[in-house]
Amino acid sequence: MRIRTASDRALVVEAADLDEAMRWNLALADVPGIVERIPGARTVLLRYDPLRTSADALTAVLGTMTADAEHLTPVREVVVPVIYDGADLEEAAGLLAVSPEELVRRHLAAQWRVAFSGFAPGFGYAVSDDPLFDVPRRSSPRTRVPAGSVGLAGPFTGVYPRETPGGWQLIGRTDAEMWDIDRDPPALLSPGALVRFERAVAPPVVASENRDDPRVAEEHVAATTIDPRFPAGGVEIVRPPLQLLVQDAGRPGHAALGVSSSGAADRTALRDANRAVGNASTVAVLECVGSAVLRFQGSGVAVVTGAVGELELATGAGGARSIAHGRPFATAHGDELHLGHPARGIRYVIGVRGGVVAASVLGSRSSDTLAGLGPAALVAGDVVAIGGDVVGAVDDFVVPRVLPAPGDLIELAITLGPRDDWFTPAALRVLTEQDWLVSPRSDRVGVRLLGDRGLERAIEGELPSEGAVTGAIQVPPDGQPVLFLPDHPLTGGYPIIGALTDRALDIAGQVPPGARVRFRIV
Secondary structure (H helix, E strand, O other), X not given: OEEEEXXXXXXXXXXXXXXXXXXXXXXXXXXXXXXXEEEOOOEEEEEEOOOOOOHHHHHHHHHOOOOOOOOOOOOOEEEEEEEOOOOOHHHHHHHOOOOHHHHHHHHHHOOEEXXXXXXXXXXXXXXXXXXXXXXXXXXXXXXXXXXXXXXXXEOEEEEOOOOEEEOOEEEEEOOOOOEOOOOOOOEOOOOOOEEEEEEOOOOOOOOOOOOOOHHHHHHHHHHHOOOOOOOOOEXXXXXXXXXXXXXXXOOOOOHHHOOOOOOOOOHHHHHHHHHHHOEOOOOXXXXXXXXXXXXXXXXXXXXXXXXXXXXXXXXOOOOEEEOOOOOOEEEOOOOEEEEOOOOEEEEEEEEEOOOEEOOOEOOEOOOEOOOOEOOOOOOOOOEEEEOOOEOOOOOOOOOOOOOOOOOOEXXXXXXXXXXXXXXXXXXXXXXXXXXXXXXXXXXXXXEEEEOOOOOOEOOOOOOOOEEOOOOEEEOOOOOOOEEEOOOOOOEEOOOEEEEEOHHHXXXXXXXXXXXXXXXXXX
C-alpha cells in the first residue's frame, strides 16, 4: 500500500491491483474521520473530515491495517440485453486480434463483476474473468455518446447511463435502464454486482410524427412550477440568464453510486445569502450566470450575494430603486429584480426568505449539470416556489469579498498530487510560475485553463481510472489543465497534478472567463 496526497482534505490509497483496491475499499468503511470513499481501478480516494482526523493521523491508522484477503461476495446478479451493432465493434475486434463475432461471443460468455462506479451516476466499471479484454480508449473521444451505449476501455466494460461525451470503444447498445432514482439501488450496475450480457434483437423501427418524450416535460414542470401547498409565494423567471440553477449544499456521501456532491459553486455566497434572509445555511438558492430579470410572487425578503454587478428592483407600482449587494431587501407582489452582467465574479446567488422549493434527489435540491440530477435549468416562464425554511431574523451583515474581474490575476493555493510524479520538473515549474487564462468554455464541470506552455508529461500512456476531488487539476494530453468544479466526474483517466485547498474552492467558482490564475503550492 502507498498513500498519496489528493488535496488538503483527501488521500489516495494505492493498491497493487483492482482486486486489492476493492478489498481496501471494504476494509476502510468504518475508519473514523473518513466521510467518503471513491474506489478506482487500483486506488481508493478517501475524503476526510479535518475536524475529526488529519492526514498524518489517518496515515498512521492505515499503516496498521491490512486488506481482507477473503473472496469478495457478489451483492446480486444482473442480466443486461445488448444489441451488438456498435460503431467501434470492428475496430475493437481488430485491436484484440479477433473477429467481431468472436469478440461478441466472449463478451457474452465472460463473467463480469462491477468493481466501482464513476464518471456519471449509474456508470459501473465491470471487469471479467476473460484476459482478452484490454482495449485502449479512442484516441479522439466523441463529443456525444448516446445513452445505453455499451463500451470497452482497458479491462473494463460499461454502459453509458445518459448521453455524454466519451472515449470508450462502442460495441453495442441496450434498452436497460442504468439509473433509476426510485430503484434500490438506483444504479443497475452497482459495485459488487455480477453482470451477464445476453444478445438482444433490434426491434423494428416504427415511424412516428412526434418523437418527443412527454415525461421530460412533466418532470421539468414538476421541478420548477409553483406548488399551491407553499403559500409563501414564488419567483418567476422573466428573462433567463446564460444559466439559472437551483443549488444548495449538495449531496455528499453518494460517491459509491457515481454521484458527485455538486451543490453551490460558491459555498460562502450560499451561506451568506441564507444568513441574510434568516434561513438555515444549507437551504436552496438560485445560482445565476449572467444578467437576468426575476419577478416575485407574493411579498417576502430576498438578497443577492456572490458575483457583484448592477442590481435594481423595479416595483409593481412602476418605481425603481438600486439594491445593495449582500443586503436583504423587502419584495412585494409583482416586483422585478434586474441583475446586470456581473462586473466581478461570475455567479450571482439569490436567496429568498424561506428558501427555494424544488424536487429533491438523494436528499438535495441541487442541479448537477453533468449527471443530470436535480431540477432542470430554469427558463423563461418557470416559477419556483418559496418555502418555509426560516430559522432566524434577517441579518444585513455580509463580510465583503473582492472577487476577480476579467483581466485580473487571482492566486489560488494548491497541494501537489496525487500524480505530480507523472510530470517533468519543468512542468511543475510551469504550473506555478506561469499565468493561466480562464477559457470561455468553462462551466460547473470545470474551469478550462490556457497557458503559453502546456504541462509536459514524464510518464506517457493511460492512467487507470481513479477518483478526483472538487478542485482537482486534471491534465489532458494537450497539457492544458482543467480545474474541476462541483459537477466534475468522480473518476477519470487523466493524471491530476494537484488540487485546490478547500479555502480556495469558493473563489475558483467565481473566476470569470478572461481572468488569469496563478497557482501557489502550500
